[in-house]
Amino acid sequence: METLIAIQTKAPNAKIVLMGYPPLISDSGSCxxxxxxxxxxxxxxxxxxTAITLAGAMLAAVNDANEQGVRAWWSEPADDFxxxxxxxxxxxxxxxxxxxxxxxxxxxxxxxxxxxxxxAQSFHPKIGGARLYADSLENTLANMxx
Numbered sequence: 266m267e268t269l270i271a272i273q274t275k276a277p278n279a280k281i282v283l284m285g286y287p288p289l290i291s292d293s294g295s296c297x298x299x300x301x302x303x304x305x306x307x308x309x310x311x312x313x314x315t316a317i318t319l320a321g322a323m324l325a326a327v328n329d330a331n332e333q334g335v336r337a338w339w340s341e342p343a344d345d346f347x348x349x350x351x352x353x354x355x356x357x358x359x360x361x362x363x364x365x366x367x368x369x370x371x372x373x374x375x376x377x378x379x380x381x382x383x384x385a386q387s388f389h390p391k392i393g394g395a396r397l398y399a400d401s402l403e404n405t406l407a408n409m410x411x
Contacts, residue, residue: 269330269337281337282405284398285320287346288313289388291353296360297405313350316343338409349397355392362386363394 272281290297294309320341323324337396349357369384388400 266326266329269326269335270333273330273335273337279336280337280406280409280411282340282402283337284321285342285389285403286315286323287315287342287358287397288350289358291348291350291356294352296352296356328340338356340401340405342398345397346394352386355393357391357397359384359386359389359391363400375385384386 269281269283272279289312290304293306294304294312295306297304297309306339317319320343324339324341327337330337346357349355351358351360365384366386369386
């Protein structure tokens, strides 16, 4: 809430939109395991539950800021990403990406498994996922009358 108040103070005409976290994994992470090896369905569900918890805290910050007179709005991308996260169809969030980019630093990004060359793109939106975030924001702005 304090950050939203600070933004409003420094930019009184700003339209502040805080966006939530979508579910990270679809289909209980079925594509991330073979038999009993890999991410369990319970672990995948726990990870998605974390996104719900974070989103709830962020929404509470928007509501608290609004009570203090800040003009802030909430954008919820979960519906846009439904069935399209890691293991989704179509998958719009990267699963495990092993092809490194110039900006990847596996020693820093994945210190425990640094020798496996995992990219920081792993578990982040693909281009289509960025579009889903944009769709959520555009719908929020449209509902604001903008």
